[in-house]
Amino acid sequence: MDQIYELFNKIKDKQPLVHHITNSVTINDCANATLALGGRPVMADSSNEAAEMAAQSSSLVINIGTLAEETVESMLKAGKAANEKGIPVIFDPVGVGATAFRSDSAKKILANVDCSIICGNMSEIRTLAGLPSSGQGVDSGDSMEGAEALAKKLASELKATIAITGAIDVVSDGEHTVRIQNGHPMLAKLTGTGCMTNSLIGVYAGTDNKPFEAAAAGILTMGLAGETAHQNLRANEGTGMFRVRLFDAFSTLTVEDLKKGARING
Amino acid sequence: MDQIYELFNKIKDKQPLVHHITNSVTINDCANATLALGGRPVMADSSNEAAEMAAQSSSLVINIGTLAEETVESMLKAGKAANEKGIPVIFDPVGVGATAFRSDSAKKILANVDCSIICGNMSEIRTLAGLPSSGQGVDSGDSMEGAEALAKKLASELKATIAITGAIDVVSDGEHTVRIQNGHPMLAKLTGTGCMTNSLIGVYAGTDNKPFEAAAAGILTMGLAGETAHQNLRANEGTGMFRVRLFDAFSTLTVEDLKKGARING
Amino acid sequence: MDQIYELFNKIKDKQPLVHHITNSVTINDCANATLALGGRPVMADSSNEAAEMAAQSSSLVINIGTLAEETVESMLKAGKAANEKGIPVIFDPVGVGATAFRSDSAKKILANVDCSIICGNMSEIRTLAGLPSSGQGVDSGDSMEGAEALAKKLASELKATIAITGAIDVVSDGEHTVRIQNGHPMLAKLTGTGCMTNSLIGVYAGTDNKPFEAAAAGILTMGLAGETAHQNLRANEGTGMFRVRLFDAFSTLTVEDLKKGARING
Numbered sequence: 101m102d103q104i105y106e107l108f109n110k111i112k113d114k115q116p117l118v119h120h121i122t123n124s125v126t127i128n129d130c131a132n133a134t135l136a137l138g139g140r141p142v143m144a145d146s147s148n149e150a151a152e153m154a155a156q157s158s159s160l161v162i163n164i165g166t167l168a169e170e171t172v173e174s175m176l177k178a179g180k181a182a183n184e185k186g187i188p189v190i191f192d193p194v195g196v197g198a199t200a201f202r203s204d205s206a207k208k209i210l211a212n213v214d215c216s217i218i219c220g221n222m223s224e225i226r227t228l229a230g231l232p233s234s235g236q237g238v239d240s241g242d243s244m245e246g247a248e249a250l251a252k253k254l255a256s257e258l259k260a261t262i263a264i265t266g267a268i269d270v271v272s273d274g275e276h277t278v279r280i281q282n283g284h285p286m287l288a289k290l291t292g293t294g295c296m297t298n299s300l301i302g303v304y305a306g307t308d309n310k311p312f313e314a315a316a317a318g319i320l321t322m323g324l325a326g327e328t329a330h331q332n333l334r335a336n337e338g339t340g341m342f343r344v345r346l347f348d349a350f351s352t353l354t355v356e357d358l359k360k361g362a363r364i365n366g
Numbered sequence: 367m368d369q370i371y372e373l374f375n376k377i378k379d380k381q382p383l384v385h386h387i388t389n390s391v392t393i394n395d396c397a398n399a400t401l402a403l404g405g406r407p408v409m410a411d412s413s414n415e416a417a418e419m420a421a422q423s424s425s426l427v428i429n430i431g432t433l434a435e436e437t438v439e440s441m442l443k444a445g446k447a448a449n450e451k452g453i454p455v456i457f458d459p460v461g462v463g464a465t466a467f468r469s470d471s472a473k474k475i476l477a478n479v480d481c482s483i484i485c486g487n488m489s490e491i492r493t494l495a496g497l498p499s500s501g502q503g504v505d506s507g508d509s510m511e512g513a514e515a516l517a518k519k520l521a522s523e524l525k526a527t528i529a530i531t532g533a534i535d536v537v538s539d540g541e542h543t544v545r546i547q548n549g550h551p552m553l554a555k556l557t558g559t560g561c562m563t564n565s566l567i568g569v570y571a572g573t574d575n576k577p578f579e580a581a582a583a584g585i586l587t588m589g590l591a592g593e594t595a596h597q598n599l600r601a602n603e604g605t606g607m608f609r610v611r612l613f614d615a616f617s618t619l620t621v622e623d624l625k626k627g628a629r630i631n632g
Numbered sequence: 633m634d635q636i637y638e639l640f641n642k643i644k645d646k647q648p649l650v651h652h653i654t655n656s657v658t659i660n661d662c663a664n665a666t667l668a669l670g671g672r673p674v675m676a677d678s679s680n681e682a683a684e685m686a687a688q689s690s691s692l693v694i695n696i697g698t699l700a701e702e703t704v705e706s707m708l709k710a711g712k713a714a715n716e717k718g719i720p721v722i723f724d725p726v727g728v729g730a731t732a733f734r735s736d737s738a739k740k741i742l743a744n745v746d747c748s749i750i751c752g753n754m755s756e757i758r759t760l761a762g763l764p765s766s767g768q769g770v771d772s773g774d775s776m777e778g779a780e781a782l783a784k785k786l787a788s789e790l791k792a793t794i795a796i797t798g799a800i801d802v803v804s805d806g807e808h809t810v811r812i813q814n815g816h817p818m819l820a821k822l823t824g825t826g827c828m829t830n831s832l833i834g835v836y837a838g839t840d841n842k843p844f845e846a847a848a849a850g851i852l853t854m855g856l857a858g859e860t861a862h863q864n865l866r867a868n869e870g871t872g873m874f875r876v877r878l879f880d881a882f883s884t885l886t887v888e889d890l891k892k893g894a895r896i897n898g
Contacts, residue, residue: 117769125393125409127657131823136871141823142727142769143657146700149731156730156768168412168436170700195408198422199415236422237383237408289617291397291407332868336598339402340613347872351821391659391675434678434702461674464688465681502688503649503674555883557663557673602864605668606879 101278101364104317105355107304111138116158116306118299119182121145121175123165123194126292130161133296136350137321139303150174151181158306160187161298162213164205165194165238172205179213188216188305188314192298195238196220197227210258216311218254219263219298219319222247229254238294244268252277261311263301265294269319273312280316281363282323284330289339290346297322300350316364324361325349367544367630370583371621373570377404382424382572384565387411387441389431389460392558396427399562402616403587405569416440417447424572426453427564428479430471431460431504438471445479454482454571454580458564461504462486463493476524482577484520485529485564485585488513495520510534518543527577529567531560535585539578546582547629548589550596555605556612563588566616582630590627591615633810633896636849637887639836643670648690648838650831653677653707655697655726658824662693665828668882669853671835682706683713690838692719693830694745696737697726697770704737711745720748720837720846724830727770728752729759742790748843750786751795751830751851754779761786776800784809793843795833797826801851805844812848813895814855816862821871822878829854832882848896856893857881 118139122130127143134141144153147170154160160182162175182189191213196206206228209215218228222242223235229250234241244266251262255274263271269280287293301318305311329345384400386393386409393409400407410419413436420426426448428441448455457479462472472494475481484494488508489501495516500507510532517528521540529537535546553559567584571577595611650671652662659675666673676685679702686692692714694707714721723745728738738760741747750760754774755767761782766773776798783794787806795803801812819825833850837843861877 124390124656125397131657135821140771143698149733152731166409199418201415239406289401336618338614338617340610344610344872344876348870351870352868390656391663432675465684467681505672555667602884604880604883606876610876
């Protein structure tokens with residue numbers, strides 16, 4: 101995956117502008133993760149300006165973690181504006197399947213916007229694929245069994261890179277499929293690590309429009325940062341300091357760290 | 367209060383899904399506090415999905431810290447859905463009394479939703495009880511004098527557990543009343559410690575529907591975590607590191623810590 | 633600038649209530665920065681209560697980082713209510729010029745509300761002054777060349793204190809102009825440092841209504857806190873710990889620190 105390392109090295113020059121239309125829970129984390137990796141975040145979710153902001157950005161991240169009717173409209177407008185300009189769109193289908201409103205909104209987005217990358221947990225991706233799922237709230241309730249075949253199939257159907265996050269992450273563009281074994285269980289004890297993964301992917305995709313590599317790079321970066329954050333914890337430290345060390349890792353990771361730490365199987 | 371310790375021990379198995387309809391200021395803190403204690407947060411405040419999400423949750427936390435007309439509607443819908451299913455509702459009347467809109471919204475919520483637990487500061491609880499209050503913005507301006515009698519009376523009237531937070535916290539269900547003397551003044555220098563207290567209560571109430579014990583347990587957890595966080599500060603550290611240590615404490619507290627540290631008087 | 637130090641010393645007694653109508657990205661940071669410096673934050677952005685809350689506050693901070701139609705209405709109502717009571721209004725024109733909606737909203741605000749202080753980056757202030765600007769998203773793309781003359785001119789035109797933040801910050805009320813050379817490049821790697829600067833200014837302006845001194849004091853506080861935060865970083869620490877140390881600094885800075893560290897040229 102030399103292209104991942106090339107992408108990483110290009111961030112500094114490009115400083116991609118990553119437009120987010122995202123949820124109110126983790127919006128600050130998404131902005132700081134984007135900055136820590138070398139991107140520039142911008143968040144504009146009004147339907148009055150979402151398209152105009154998207155059209156001047158390097159990538160667009162759409163996240164349905166907290167939805168409102170106007171936000172869905174903004175996502176559609178911004179997604180279409182991005183598509184017209186060839187700007188990559190990353191879609192995080194948070195909690196899809198949990199409510200009819202989320203499922204309907206996700207369908208509208210997929211029907212109207214060409215997403216370059218869709219990254220979610222197993223329950224979310226199963227729902228998008230029309231399979232039964234056992235998600236609860238925004239958490240996955242399904243095992244990762246069959247994840248590679250599912251990612252590959254959905255990628256071909258949607259002409260997008262599909263990433264399924266879990267203990268082992270899977271990324272497929274329909275032709276190539278990789279498994280990423282980085283990460284740490286404590287990442288599940290922080291809100292927004294899935295959202296931030298999509299922001300990191302947005303930084304990579306906004307640096308160079310290579311969806312498969314960008315998705316793998318974003319997931320690898322989150323996984324390695326989680327490992328580093330955990331290693332740097334001392335006795336009696338918990339999720340408070342883990343979060344601090346996670347952002348420390350985002351902002352200090354080197355390409356050598358990525359090369360040494362990556363556990364990716366093609 | 368052995369039942370508090372039993373509740374604490376049950377969290378791990380139950381991993382309660384705690385639905386929040388809450389304010390935009392501290393929503394991330396509420397999610398991370400819920401996770402740190404072992405719950406699973408979900409936040410969905412659109413009137414299109416609030417009820418559907420509440421119906422599948424273990425508890426519902428309603429917080430009026432930042433209100434909008436649609437959010438009030440969502441709170442009513444979600445509250446009714448929770449009531450129908452016997453899911454406990456925790457109500458945090460942030461800043462009630464500061465504006466007519468907040469007071470009217472709180473009245474609507476109380477008139478339409480059976481709240482299991484209402485937890486606020488002295489000015490907020492006085493306002494709900496129809497007493498004059500001296501709150502400013504979201505801060506209390508009233509002394510804790512008469513807090514026990516007030517909590518007891520309002521609990522009987524509303525058939526709910528009433529918790530009044532202050533230097534010494536008071537919890538009453540109308541029959542039993544306790545005073546909790548844990549906590550630290552630095553908690554008042556962080557935004558959202560009241561909101562997070564309600565989230566912690568939501569975790570306990572979602573683990574087992576015992577409102578009185580859940581309210582006491584949530585307040586005790588916040589108080590002890592505040593003490594622990596302060597003890598772990600070094601010279602020149604302030605509210606930044608206090609916040610980190612607070613989440614560390616939420617996520618590393620043991621039942622032995624609770625038993626040893628609790629200063630509860632029945 | 634002895635008046636800055638006097639302002640600082642008065643915060644503790646006044647504990648100003650700083651009302652914010654601000655963006656969803658950094659709203660939590662703004663609240664915690666306000667608290668750390670000794671103010672009391674309140675955030676109410678519904679048009680149903682924004683004016684009522686503003687009328688009882690010590691200062692009002694308006695920030696257009698994420699706009700919605702209702703929020704603009706709330707800003708206008710709250711701004712007028714503040715003006716009627718002589719409560720200072722601080723305006724942070726985040727990303728103005730990036731979209732027509734932001735520019736139009738800023739124009740409406742300036743046409744209807746007397747702002748005591750306007751604080752933004754060079755691209756934002758150039759846009760407000762009707763000059764061409766090269767901002768991207770919410771970041772400045774313009775050099776600080778001519779900043780002093782621009783601040784002075786716009787201050788006279790708008791009868792407000794104008795602050796332009798950059799590597800060297802400039803503050804002018806049309807008569808007096810200062811340059812502040814405090815700060816650290818890492819501040820640009822965190823989201824919301826501009827927003828928090830306006831909150832700090834809100835604390836000072838709410839303590840005593842001296843716009844020029846309050847603007848300089850807020851910018852100096854942010855700059856010094858940034859320097860302190862950076863000095864306290866250890867090897868391998870990045871933006872995660874920098875953020876923690878920034879809040880530590882807000883909450884532990886003394887008037888002696890300000891006096892010793894200030895690099896202000898009249």
